[in-house]
Amino acid sequence: MDLKLPDIDYAALAPILVLFGASLVGVLVEAFIPRKRRHLTQLVLGLLALTGALVAVVLNAQDRVVTAGGAVAVDGPTLFLQGAIVVLAGMALMLIGERSVQRGGAFVAHAAVTVGSPEDQRQAADEGGATEVYPLTLFAVSGMLLFVAANDLLTMFIALEAFSLPLYLLCALARRRRLLSQESALKYFLLGSYASAFFLFGMALVYGFTVGAGGTGSGGGVDFGTIRTAVTDSAASEVLLFAGLALLSIGLLFKIAAAPFHVWTPDVYQGAPTPITGFMAACTKVAAFGGLLRVLHVAFSGASWDFTPVLGAIAVLTMLVGAILAVTQTDIKRLLAYSSVANAGYLLVGALVLSKDGLSSTMFYLVAYGFTVLAAFGVVTLVRDADGEATHLSRWAGLGRRSPLYAGLFTFLLLAFAGIPLTSGFTSKFAVFGAALDAGQSWLVIAGVLTSMILAFPYLRVVVMMWLSEPGESTPTVSLPGGLTAAALMIGVVATLVLGVAPAPLLDLANGAAEFVR
Amino acid sequence: MSDFPFLSVLTVAPLVGALVVVFLPASRGELAKRIALGWSLAVLVLSVFMWIAFEAGGDRLQLRESYSWIPRWGVNFTFAADGIALVMLMLIALLVPLVILASWHDAEKSKRSVPVYFALLLFLECTMIGVFAAADVFLFYVFFEVMLVPMYFLIGSYGGHQRQYAAVKFFLYSLVGGLFMLAAVIGLWVVGGKTFDWQALTQIDISTGTERWLFLGFFLAFAIKAPFFPFHTWLPDAGGAAPAGAAALLVGVLDKVGTFGILRYCLPLFPEASKWFAPYAIALALIGIIYAALLAVGQNDLKRLVSYTSIAHFGFIGIGLFAFTTQAGTGAVLYMVNHGLATGLLFLVVGMLVARRGSALITDFGGAGKLVPLLAGVLFFAGLASLALPGTAPFISEFLVLIGTYTVNKPVAIIATAGIILAAAYVLWMVQRTTQGTLNPALSGVEAMRKDLSVREKVVVAPLIALLLLLGFYPKPVTDVINPAVQATMEQDLGKQDPAPTVGTVQEAHR
Secondary structure (H helix, E strand, C coil), rough: CCCCCCCCCCHHHHHHHHHHHHHHHHHHHHHHHHHHHHHHHHHHHHHHHEEEEEEHHHHCCCEEECCCCCEEEECCCHHHHHHHHHHHHHHHHHHHCCCCCCCCCCCCCCCCCCCCCHHHHHHHCEEEEEEEHHHHHHHHHHHHHHHHEEEEEEHHHHHHHHHHHHHHHHHCCCCCCCHHHHHHHHHHHHHHHHHHHHHHHEEEEEEEEHHCCCCCCCCCCCCCHHHHHHEEEHHCCCCCHHHHHHHHHHHHHHHHCCCCCCCCCCHHHHHHHHHHHHHHHHHHHHHHHHHHHHHHHHHHHHHHHHHHHHHHHHHHHHHHHHHHHCCCEEEHHHHHHHHHHHHHHHHHHHHHCCCCHHHHHHHHHHHHHHHHHHHHHHHHHEEEEEECCEHHHHHCCCHHHCHHHHHHHHHHHHHHHCCCCCCHHHHHHHHCCCCCCCCCHHHHHHHHHHHHHHHHHHHHHHHHHHHHHHCCCCCECCCCCHHHCCCCCCCHHHHHHHHHCCCCCHHHHHHHHCCCCC | CCCHHHHHHHHHHHHHHHHHHHCHHHHHHHHHHHHHHHHHHHHHHHHHHHHHHCCCCCCCCEEEEEEEEEHHHCCEEEEEECCCCCCCHHHHHHHHHHHHHHHCHHHCCCCCCCCHHHHHHHHHHHHHHHHECCEEEEHHHHHHCCCCHHHHHHHHCCCCCCCCHHHHHHHHHHHHHHHHHHHHHHHHHHHCCCCCHHHHHHHHCCCCCHHEEEEEEHHHHHHHHCCCCCCCHHHHHHHHHCCCHHHHHHHHHCCCHHHHHHHHHHHCCHHHHHHHHHHHHHHHHHHHHHHHHHHHHHHHHHHHHHHHHHHHHHHHHHHHHHHCCCCCCHHHHHHHHHHHHHHHHHHHHHHHHHHHHCCCEEEHCCCHHHCCCCHHHHHHHHHHHCCCCCCCHHHHHHHHHHHHHHHHHHHHHHHHHHHHHHHHHHHHHHHHHHCCCCCCCHHHHHHHCCCCCCCHHHHHHHHHHHHHHHHHHHHHHHHHHHHHHHHHHHHHHHCCCCCCCCCCCHHHHCC
16 A cells, blocks of 8 residues: 655644644753753743744734645634634733742642642642643643644544643642542543543544445545535435534533533532633633534534534533522632533534634634633632632622722623623623524524523622622732733733723634635 | 714713722822712713704704724714703713712711712713713613613612612613613614614514514513513612612613613614504503502602602603603603602702611601701602692603593503502602601701701702702703604604694594
8 A cells, every 4th residue: 555645734733833842842841950940941931832833823824724634724713713722821821830829839749749648738838839730731732722723533532632631630730629639630531531432432433424425435534524525415324423423522512511511610620720720711612612613614514404403402501501500609610610611502602603603703702701711710819818719709708898909800800701791701792692693593592691691690799799798807818919910810801801892803803714624 | 063072072071080080099089079070060061062052953863973893793883862862961961960969978988988989970970871872772782781880889889778689689680681682682683784773773674573572672671771560679679778879860860771762772673563562561651650659658768769659650651652642752751851850859858868867767757847947848849849749840741641641542541640649649648757747756866867958968959959840830942852852753663643633623522
């Protein structure tokens, strides 16, 4: 058999390669740079790499190519989402690199030390956090960039694993409440493995379907072009197709935290170190939706009449579960976790509209939500007492008196989550609902509006806690943020405001990018 | 003169003022008050010029300005005012400085930042002006929702008893209505061909079913805002808990957004659906008049009582809007203005009483007129204006609503008249129990109850009393502005002709 090497457009892959290379350098830094200097080196390296990747994305802005033997598609949505992931990851990296809020940062020094042992107490007291988090984060980001660009299911699977495995590890590295953190990592890992297995199995079934559809001789494939042709043209039995698509969707819906595959979300969001929680809530969501959009729009659009009702039902369920369970939460991180579940539902509403409007509005929503949620978790890292972050809602009572600035910023972010106009939360909801209504999906819009009403209550409860309740004995103070957290927080808040007041430039950008190469 | 961008300047100016005031340190409360008062007076002066620039018999929408905002969605900053919006803008510009003056010492009592209180009032003024001045449905929605935020904090941070509960209830009720409207706004945008321009949207054809759903989305939001029975339960709580000044704005202006919205959006955009739903809306309004009046009679809390009277008055406005005659419609709009003046005055006076006594319960008063005769007199006048005594402005509007309704629907007009009798009952009984009769011994022990109206308070009530009397005898300047706008709504948008006058022949009268 004659094997030919595929052509590779290295320039188009540059953002991925830059980050991948930087994370490898990061591993070398761990080996060769003295411990004291690692933190700064890694942080600078990470931010430089992300800047480099962003520059590469911007330089590629006009690219519309399929490269690496059809495995990677660099097109409008890819570049838009890659840019979004890189920017959001930059914000997350600032939160991760913060060390002045808490001595040694948010991460444990040696994750393998037994919890509660004398050694553990020693390292909790005065050892700087593990600097391995930086290369791990960069690995995850490069995996995400590949994930949104993957043009066949195998590449997609590899990218999925590439960004999931570092995340599992990162979840386990909290400095405080280590058992909770380790539990969350284990939970995420086990459920994530199941989801990957579903994805893999689904891929096999879809491959079987394309083989059957292509007739004898032509063979099948898992690249989106082949699947697309098979779905549109095939007269073969669709059992394999639907079974395969269902299993693939389970894998993807797990990552975007859609009900009923969301059960890991609150525990992992609560247990993971807060900067990592923010990173997951923003970047993982963008990446996972990027993958889902490509799968639905490119590979399976021919079957949209069949999957829209099912995924629509899942979207409604997701919104309902997220909104109703958010009402009962007493922990701010869990509350934000359920809110992120509900937002996954709103995003699904947009993702199910297989038009240019649907695509651009979903991408706009992803960016807007990412900025807001990262800033929100940034505030959570600041509200703390002697035992670390004070995440129980009752502890936030009267925070508005103690630190009006941060309570005010958080209130603004909550209003954005609730979709009040002049915030990005409103414009993005409007974009998604408008696209869905235009496509005739009024039932999804009505469900979205109804759940927004429910969801307003938990947000409002936090606002009431902060401003209208009297500060109690146990009200924690807000730590003065270091420059990094302050910068990330300001970027998030300003983006939330700007995208709410003047969304036109980003809308145009998203609209210009909203076309897949096929 | 009329080229001056009045509406956008009027909207932005209070916002700038709010930003100036909010960044003052908490210790500079006195300065914040002065700046806020000066700023709101400047807005008042500007709006007087706007009134002069507005031509009463001219185009329906005047002072139009339009700036591009989000081209992809067809959203523009479009401002324009018809006569209805114009009188409401004047009402806002007049009430805000009075409210600021009346709340001079309110913020200190709450132990919270004084500048923030006045900044919130100015921010509220910005959103209120914006909501009446917008001629772009998206822009209207933005102001409609953002308006909740300052009012929420005014009630929640500076209110009285049960303020948290009241603030959250207010916010959630309004937000629920607003989200229904959001769905309808998006729906209207889709069927209207992706435009938000009010004038363009009045021209489109909508299928009957869609039109009814869209109408319901808007109507629900406005019915909650107004509020109409059975969506009214938030108002007594909010009105009872809000500081008196904020309550005066809440009932005097904010709730009018509901009735204004019906007149500006529901009727012109969905004329067929409006006609179809009119009997139901009138039924709700009638129930509201009687039910709220009965509850008002039974109230022991002064601020809640005034809130209930407002719900009853909104019933009259509702009847006037859905009777579809120019007379009733003009009466309804005039009612919106007069009610703003009368109930605004009533809330402010009640606030002065409550501030002196430290309690809003009627049973804590009794014979207060012996201690503060002037204040009691103003309360009596405000009560009389509120029950629409002839000679005060609300009488004319109530009368117009009733005769305008009588020409097309006699039973409704007759049932509504019962509300007038109940109004006399609740107002007079309230005045009697608080200021008349034997002096409550507990009352004379309160030092503050011995101080009658101060100069500041006199300045607050005097313009309102003067306007109530003036418009009671000579409403022409206001009706001249309102009438063409209402007529355009009824005739052009709804296609309703007023019934010919039935005076003249005996046969006609017997029909």
